[in-house]
Amino acid sequence: MKLIHPLKNKGVVTSTYKQRGNHFHTGIDLAAGVGAKIVAAASGIVVQSTSGCTAGYQRCNKGLGNYCVIDHQNGYYTAYFHFTNLYVKVGQKIQAGEQLGTEGNTGYSFGSHLHFELRIDLNLVQKEGSIDPYPYLFDGKELPDTQNNFLLEIVAVILVVGLLYVGYKRGYFSKVSGYLKKGS
Numbered sequence: 564m565k566l567i568h569p570l571k572n573k574g575v576v577t578s579t580y581k582q583r584g585n586h587f588h589t590g591i592d593l594a595a596g597v598g599a600k601i602v603a604a605a606s607g608i609v610v611q612s613t614s615g616c617t618a619g620y621q622r623c624n625k626g627l628g629n630y631c632v633i634d635h636q637n638g639y640y641t642a643y644f645h646f647t648n649l650y651v652k653v654g655q656k657i658q659a660g661e662q663l664g665t666e667g668n669t670g671y672s673f674g675s676h677l678h679f680e681l682r683i684d685l686n687l688v689q690k691e692g693s694i695d696p697y698p699y700l701f702d703g704k705e706l707p708d709t710q711n712n713f714l715l716e717i718v719a720v721i722l723v724v725g726l727l728y729v730g731y732k733r734g735y736f737s738k739v740s741g742y743l744k745k746g747s
């Protein structure tokens with residue numbers, strides 16, 4: 564799954580994923596001007612959508628301003644903060660490139676921009692569970708298309724091996740081969 568640039572007119576990168584003073588900046592800041600179209604970086608389902616903020620009240624929605632989160636159903640989420648207007652609702656299916664809202668300056672923001680996060684969990688703004696989106700937006704790096712159920716697969720293998728072992732210990736297999744021999 565490729566991510567597309569979440570600003571339709573791209574604009575400029577105003578801050579990257581990095582340590583900033585005493586806190587870690589867990590996303591990338593992109594700016595194309597107030598009202599610029601913000602689009603979904605990939606298809607998925609809206610799992611969070613909160614608005615009600617106007618520019619100037621920095622603590623609105625804990626600083627996120629008007630924001631939304633998309634679950635890409637491959638183990639990854641993208642989050643979009645500081646909208647002026649947000650057009651999507653929780654539960655809504657979204658196609659890659661579909662408009663989510665317009666760029667703004669709501670929440671903890673000093674100048675219109677989009678704060679964009681790529682995550683494996685919904686603990687927004689926490690460094691843990693966040694991923695640098697830059698290589699996915701600008702270097703062609705791709706996310707998996709579907710969720711990797713590696714742990715489930717391991718559990719299944721352990722169960723099958725365990726059942727075979729129990730069967731072997733109880734002699735089921737030698738009985739079966741015994742019947743087969745009698746039959747021949």
Ligand SMILES: [Zn+2]
Nearest residue numbers: 590591592678
């Ligand atoms: Zn930011």
